[in-house]
Amino acid sequence: MITTLITGLVLGGTYALIAMGLTLQYGISRIMNLAYGEILIFAAFAAFLLFSTLGINPIVGLLLVLPAAFAFGYVIYGVMMQPLVRRSAKSGTLEVDSILATFGLLFVIQGVMLVTFGSNYTSYNFLNTGINVFGANVAANRLLAFALAVIIGASLFYVLTRTRWGTTIRAIAVNPNAAPLVGIDVNRTARFAFALGTMLAASGGVMISMYQTFNASMGVVFTMKALVIVIMGGLGNLMGALVAGLLLGVVETLVATYVDPGLTLAATYVIFLAVLLWKPAGLFGKASGR
């Protein structure tokens, strides 16, 4: 039981981190990114390549993967999203347009991965030794992934809540129309938030690659889970994403251990629907005019 709970919390930590990235992208850039999971899996493959061909340890690998992911997100926003943002300034169709455009992006990235890496499951052996935690045996790589998630998540949380620059970002999440009135460059900040979200997706991917097998067509499942967590926690709410992510990780592990591993997605869905019907604004969301 304790083993299950700890495994669940570790998984939930990664989920929470992934969901934070998506909540940044959707809450601040107003872009619903359906290709999010593909970016995550791409980073997992990058970590795998670095480890297996060059022998670079995934933690050092993060130092290479994360800036690359940030740059990728920055470019994608400039090339693909900016024109959509400009076009929808009057009509307000950004939400639908961004869903459709990133849906296309999903197929492009997935196609590139299928061509490059094939459709087989991939994994590598890194720190695969058991460590005793409160009488439960947990793999060291999972604990390391959890620690990394906590460090990255906490520093992000600190930056967003304690610095002036973080306040700027949160101002846009709260009221995108009023933000320009106090001298905030919405477009530049949105672009930055999008790139930051991409970086978080990549960090989640590297972590998952440390303790799970993955393949080129798994991205959709991660996008789904991240979306469910974001909505459960309330859009743009980092604290909500954290709590909902941990909750989902624990529930999934419980279902996989005690009911059936084939029903984890069904469990995710049931929680999703229950939360939506009970509190449409999410667990931590304020009821708004959406």
Next chain:
Amino acid sequence: MIRALVATVFILAGLAALAWLPTQLGAYGVGLLLGMTGYVVLASAWALFSGPTRYVSLATVAFFGIGAYTVAVLSEVLPYWAVLLVAAVIGLGVALLVGLATLRLAGVYFVIFTFGLAELIRQLVTWYEVNVTGTLGRYIFLPITPEQIYWQLLGLAALTLGIGWLISRSRLGLALKVIGDDETVAAHTGINIAGVKLALFAVSATIITLVGAIQAPRWTYVEPAIVFNPTISFLTLIMALLGGANRLWGPALGAIPLFLLFEWLSANFPNHYSILLGLMFIAIVFVVPRGVLGGVEDLWKRLGPAGKEAGR
């Protein structure tokens, strides 16, 4: 009166010509025609709901797969017409369930839910087959020729377009236009938004389920990963968007050229198929955001009143 008569004669003649076409084509031609008609129905049915309400549904393959799988399970137990009926009823039931749970929510939530619905149903079916029936994958042996499948799909296409035409001329169509433009206004004028959306979603989903059921005999072997292939949702969406989801003929107009193009791409670039598909999708979103018919209309307006007069 005479105009209506002429139109009816034209439509019937067109249908007869389309029905006669397979007798002139070889097996490959009939296969193409069948696939094309299937996508015309899928895209038109998708647009029936998503066009006017602007709720982007990514659940097409969920219903398509339900139809195909029902046939796979029941084809040896029940007569063919009863299997189709059961498939339609199951599709309708699932649509009502999904609709009741999600249609009251904001549009984005709906997209997300439908996005994962196919994956969910695929996992549930797989789980059921592995744990309860103990087999994964089923064979379909039905004495149905490709021509017969094509004729059924042709009938369904006519029915779908007919429903679309009737809706656009009815009070329901007017209500839909208001909902699409502004839901708040629609609610204030006393339109039962949830009811209208639910009804339309159910009709659209039932037709999509039937397409899956009718096409099922084309595969002799069926398994969840085959019939719940997300590419089907994707193709349907892109076809309807290219043609213009708000017009009666838009989706059909988009489906025909894109289907032929995708056939050619998958035959010639099997490995890079999904990359090309994605790029094309992005291009369509950027270049013709309102569909080809919408784009043509915009161009018409830009030509000014002179162009309009000439058009009449």
